Amino acid sequence: MKHTKKMAIIAGYFAGETYGLLGPQMAATIIEEHTPYECIVIAVDRGDDKTLLKKALSDYFGAHEPTVGFSTLGGRQDLIDLAKELKQEGAVTILAGPQADTDFRGEKEWRSYPHRFPGLSSSFSFALHGPAEQIVPFLKEPRTTLPAGPGFLLTGKKGVILSNAKKPWDEGFLTRVRWGNLFRLDQGMLTNHPVATAQVLQQIGCPHASRPRQIEIDYPVSMQKVKKQRVQLLLRGCSFCDVAIDKGFHGVLDREKVLAQISGLPEAEDGRKIAFELINENPLPGLPHILTQAGERDLRLSQVNLTMRADWLVQGEKQLREALAIARKMRIRILLSSVGFESFDDEILKNLHKGSTVETNLLAVRLMRRLKELFPFQWAYSKAEGAVHGFIHPTPWDTKETAAHIGKAMDMYRLASDILPNRSVPLIIHHASSLGEWIREVETREKVRFERYGSVIGWWEEARLSP
Numbered sequence: 264m265k266h267t268k269k270m271a272i273i274a275g276y277f278a279g280e281t282y283g284l285l286g287p288q289m290a291a292t293i294i295e296e297h298t299p300y301e302c303i304v305i306a307v308d309r310g311d312d313k314t315l316l317k318k319a320l321s322d323y324f325g326a327h328e329p330t331v332g333f334s335t336l337g338g339r340q341d342l343i344d345l346a347k348e349l350k351q352e353g354a355v356t357i358l359a360g361p362q363a364d365t366d367f368r369g370e371k372e373w374r375s376y377p378h379r380f381p382g383l384s385s386s387f388s389f390a391l392h393g394p395a396e397q398i399v400p401f402l403k404e405p406r407t408t409l410p411a412g413p414g415f416l417l418t419g420k421k422g423v424i425l426s427n428a429k430k431p432w433d434e435g436f437l438t439r440v441r442w443g444n445l446f447r448l449d450q451g452m453l454t455n456h457p458v459a460t461a462q463v464l465q466q467i468g469c470p471h472a473s474r475p476r477q478i479e480i481d482y483p484v485s486m487q488k489v490k491k492q493r494v495q496l497l498l499r500g501c502s503f504c505d506v507a508i509d510k511g512f513h514g515v516l517d518r519e520k521v522l523a524q525i526s527g528l529p530e531a532e533d534g535r536k537i538a539f540e541l542i543n544e545n546p547l548p549g550l551p552h553i554l555t556q557a558g559e560r561d562l563r564l565s566q567v568n569l570t571m572r573a574d575w576l577v578q579g580e581k582q583l584r585e586a587l588a589i590a591r592k593m594r595i596r597i598l599l600s601s602v603g604f605e606s607f608d609d610e611i612l613k614n615l616h617k618g619s620t621v622e623t624n625l626l627a628v629r630l631m632r633r634l635k636e637l638f639p640f641q642w643a644y645s646k647a648e649g650a651v652h653g654f655i656h657p658t659p660w661d662t663k664e665t666a667a668h669i670g671k672a673m674d675m676y677r678l679a680s681d682i683l684p685n686r687s688v689p690l691i692i693h694h695a696s697s698l699g700e701w702i703r704e705v706e707t708r709e710k711v712r713f714e715r716y717g718s719v720i721g722w723w724e725e726a727r728l729s730p
């Protein structure tokens with residue numbers, strides 16, 4: 264479509280990285296193919312000078328009305344402030360991406376509880392939750408009114424948030440990504456940023472989040488009394504997971520759609536496709552077929568990155584061995600870039616509702632190491648090879664016993680040498696996650712309040728507000 268207008272999508276990023284941004288870049292591709300808007304994606308790290316960025320945006324838009332989408336903010340206050348400034352200066356600012364709806368709306372009942380997260384509606388013109396193509400009618404029409412279609416959230420009278428249910432995902436929009444549309448701020452200019460690792464979407468959401476379950480989660484250790492207290496919750500997926508809440512489980516894409524995405528990946532200097540992460544929490548059952556089909560279609564792959572759960576890794580050993588044998592023939596590397604171990608203590612795994620156990624985690628570790636001996640050139644899994652496995656610590660349930668269990672597993676299995684990341688990630692409670700429900704229930708029952716850090720709820724002692 265001929266482009267007569269301009270739009271930019273700003274997304275959070277990390278300095279020194281070269282990964283692509285599937286969601287924003289796919290959205291920009293849809294916008295360029297279906298609307299009169301040229302659309303670039305600007306990856307912004309915390310260190311980028313926001314004054315220079317605003318100047319670069321002003322140069323990019325020129326006389327065009329600025330329309331700026333924001334995605335993958337990751338709670339970054341610098342980007343939220345930037346959105347607010349741009350909105351005040353007359354730009355249309357759109358909050359999109361994961362948790363756009365819950366972050367725009369704010370935390371449950373925040374008007375009655377002033378310490379809760381009030382949402383981001385004042386920083387954005389509106390929000391869009393769900394498939395990117397929902398924005399197409401709004402961008403195609405002369406924009407005299409606010410958007411009213413599926414997926415939009417707007418601020419109505421007296422600050423009331425009006426929202427429309429999102430459309431279901433349409434696979435027809437999920438096959439093309441213009442990977443060359445990523446830009447970074449470099450010496451005050453927007454400069455094309457080549458992508459060295461891309462993503463290929465095979466699954467939307469996570470099967471672990473496919474059906475609700477009733478579980479009990481322990482109180483934080485610091486608040487336990489003599490009799491152990493728990494909170495009952497109805498949840499989907501892991502209790503800390505925002506993917507589970509944001510997307511649930513929408514199933515797996517048709518394999519032809521996956522191969523179409525692979526076919527569209529850029530090539531590196533050696534003529535092979537750049538490395539890509541296969542987005543699928545349970546990728547092993549279909550992996551041999553995808554590799555075989557890619558080979559038959561002369562798609563010269565270089566590396567496939569997998570992110571998955573420990574239990575599905577163990578269950579998929581047969582298919583993984585098959586995939587590695589194919590990879591050997593095709594001279595491809597399979598990097599197990601992240602396994603969500605999360606903990607090596609069963610009580611903590613239970614409270615995280617991981618649906619996995621320490622025993623399974625250790626079976627997975629043994630399998631990862633064994634495969635390295637069998638497929639040394641095709642298989643990579645260790646932190647030295649670029650993997651960053653999930654390990655959540657500290658948590659609200661840490662005790663001497665949990666520390667002893669984790670320490671024992673670390674020593675016996677030498678986990679620090681190849682498995683555990685150099686730095687663990689503390690438990691982060693997003694206000695809309697299941698643990699958000701849990702901590703609000705603890706607050707109500709115990710008449711305490713925990714500090715909010717933007718969209719994140721503090722659970723540690725220092726976050727407890729005085730009555």
Ligand code: SF4
Binds near residue numbers: 506
């Ligand atoms: S953390 Fe991983 S396994 Fe758990 S619900 Fe989220 S995506 Fe699924």
